[in-house]
Structure formats: C-alpha cells, structure tokens
Amino acid sequence: GENVEQHPSTLSVQEGDSAVIKCTYSDSASNYFPWYKQELGKRPQLIIDIRSNVGEKKDQRIAVTLNKTAKHFSLHITETQPEDSAVYFCAASQGTSGTYKYIFGTGTRLKVLA
Amino acid sequence: ETGVTQTPRHLVMGMTNKKSLKCEQHLGHNAMYWYKQSAKKPLELMFVYSLEERVENNSVPSRFSPECPNSSHLFLHLHTLQPEDSALYLCASSQGIGGVKNEQFFGPGTRLTVL
Numbered sequence: 001g002e003n004v005e006q007h008p009s010t011l012s013v014q015e016g017d018s019a020v021i022k023c024t025y026s027d028s029a030s031n032y033f034p035w036y037k038q039e040l041g042k043r044p045q046l047i048i049d050i051r052s053n054v055g056e057k058k059d060q061r062i063a064v065t066l067n068k069t070a071k072h073f074s075l076h077i078t079e080t081q082p083e084d085s086a087v088y089f090c091a092a093s094q095g096t097s098g099t100y101k102y103i104f105g106t107g108t109r110l111k112v113l114a
Numbered sequence: 115e116t117g118v119t120q121t122p123r124h125l126v127m128g129m130t131n132k133k134s135l136k137c138e139q140h141l142g143h144n145a146m147y148w149y150k151q152s153a154k155k156p157l158e159l160m161f162v163y164s165l166e167e168r169v170e171n172n173s174v175p176s177r178f179s180p181e182c183p184n185s186s187h188l189f190l191h192l193h194t195l196q197p198e199d200s201a202l203y204l205c206a207s208s209q210g211i212g213g214v215k216n217e218q219f220f221g222p223g224t225r226l227t228v229l
C-alpha cells in the first residue's frame with residue numbers, strides 16, 4: 001500500500017546548526033507535500049508545503065526540496081533555535097473528490113540543544 | 115477558541131461503554147477528517163468527509179462509527195473499544211471541493227484511554 005518513510009526518528013543538534021529531515025513516498029500520483037510541526041501536548045501545525053510542480057520552496061529559516069523522480073522530499077531548518085524542538089511530520093497526498101488524503105511519515109523528534 | 119475545536123479533551127472509558135467524540139470547525143471548510151495518533155506510529159487517517167459525504171474509510175473497525183451531520187460538525191461514536199484503541203484522536207478540516215488550499219487544520223485532539 002501507499003506509505004511514507006521518514007528519517008531520522010530522532011535528531012539532536014546544537015543551537016545554530018542546521019537540521020535535515022528526509023522523507024520518501026511510494027505513490028507516484030502524490031502531488032502535495034506538507035510538513036507539520038507538533039509541539040508537546042499541542043496540535044500539529046503546518047509549517048511549510050510544496051507542490052509537485054516546484055522543486056524547492058523557502059520560508060525564512062525553513063526550506064523544503066522535492067525530487068519527484070526519486071520520490072524524495074526533505075525539510076531543512078537553518079540556524080536552529082530551542083523553540084524549534086518538536087516532532088516534525090512529513091506527508092504525501094493527492095486530491096480526490098475535493099479532499100486530500102494525507103499519508104504521514106512516522107515523525108522526527110528534533111531536539112535543539114542550547 | 116477559533117479554528118477547529120474538539121470535545122472532550124480527555125476521555126477514560128471502559129470496554130463496554132458507549133461514548134462520542136465531537137469536532138467542530140469554524141473555518142467554513144467543506145472537508146473533515148478523523149486521525150488516530152498512537153505513540154511511535156504515523157498519524158493514521160481513519161475517515162474523510164466531503165460535504166457531509168464519507169469519501170474514505172480506511173478499513174477502520176466497526177466499533178468506530180463516524181457521523182457528519184453538516185459541514186461544520188463531525189462526530190466519532192465509540193462502542194465496545196479495546197485497550198489498544200487508546201490514543202490521541204485528532205480531527206482536521208480543509209477547504210475541500212472548490213478550494214485552492216490543501217492545508218489541513220487540526221484540532222487539539224481527544225486523549226482517549228480505554229480500560
């Protein structure tokens with residue numbers, strides 16, 4: 001079936017360093033790739049997304065890259081700060097009947113050490 | 115609270131109980147979703163509704179029964195649950211049909227414990 005693999009499951013970085021999280025998806029029909037951040041005890045919130053017609057997107061310290069041929073996409077966080085500590089989920093989806101079936105990765109727990 | 119709300123936030127129930135989870139969205143969206151979030155597992159999509167019609171049912175056991183009376187409200191009726199059903203149940207909504215944004219907005223979740 002459709003699945004999304006996400007690595008690493010945990011990641012510790014020093015404050016100011018960069019963090020990279022990678023995802024691989026199986027369904028070649030996927031055309032939308034969001035990244036969600038979930039802080040402890042809180043709801044997942046969208047931080048950045050990318051559509052299949054774009055290879056890279058950047059928003060301040062956060063960027064996402066997509067390689068459709070390889071079915072890979074990655075989240076890059078530069079100049080990490082303690083408040084970046086959270087669990088990050090990638091997802092792959094396609095639109096069907098006006099809805100979007102997200103297949104989520106297993107999550108990456110990022111710890112930014114001060 | 116605006117956006118997507120869920121009640122109750124915490125629920126403890128026995129295996130023979132019947133309870134319901136409620137989700138309400140104040141965003142004018144047309145699509146709503148139920149997810150199950152267990153420790154060390156990906157968010158599992160359970161049900162998808164578009165304009166009150168169920169469009170996705172991901173092989174969820176019949177002890178979970180969704181209901182969508184209108185585009186703003188979504189319920190998950192629970193009956194004869196098992197301890198392994200203990201998890202965080204998240205509701206989400208998106209613009210849906212006719213919308214241009216794919217983003218799903220999540221509620222705060224209901225933490226369910228089945229004894």
